Amino acid sequence: GENVEQHPSTLSVQEGDSAVIKCTYSDSASNYFPWYKQELGKGPQLIIDIRSNVGEKKDQRIAVTLNKTAKHFSLHITETQPEDSAVYFCAASGTGNQFYFGTGTSLTVIP
């Protein structure tokens, strides 16, 4: 099955700086890559996603890039704010109904 690796596991940035989280996947059939934000005590919340026919997608301060050849995708958060502090998960999905998740990145934005 699919194997998704996520780095780094923890990330601290100063408020206003950018944060980048990277994921790699193993199955070339994967074609959908969502990113989730999870705040303490809550369920994961979908924040952005990208499909394999697109190289980049932006939504305000958040962007995701996909390199199908290298099998990696990244989450970029610009102008970080304290409320961006959370755990972020990447996932990959292809044929079938299963999402494969990375192990998460704990982002801390220091005011």
Add this chain to the structure above:
Amino acid sequence: DAGITQSPRHKVTETGTPVTLRCHQTENHRYMYWYRQDPGHGLRLIHYSYGVKDTDKGEVSDGYSVSRSKTEDFLLTLESATSSQTSVYFCAISEYEGAYEQYFGPGTRLTVT
């Protein structure tokens, strides 16, 4: 949480007892999923449902069973709870099959002593 509730939100139970967790949705989505979340493992799929009475196994299904008698309800049962099943359990829903958005509930924290 996209019209998804889970109950109970917290439960402590003893080894060997059966436990049932409930997921209820108000979105009328066809697809429902149960995941467990453990440190160092992210989220892993236990079972999913693609319609009333239609279910299939996920990555970590041993020791779990599911049932779906109504579109809005998806039950997860631990037949005989073990300490290795101590985890946070999340339900998710999706309108379409496969590579489409999944929306998660608030989770149930289960402790097996």
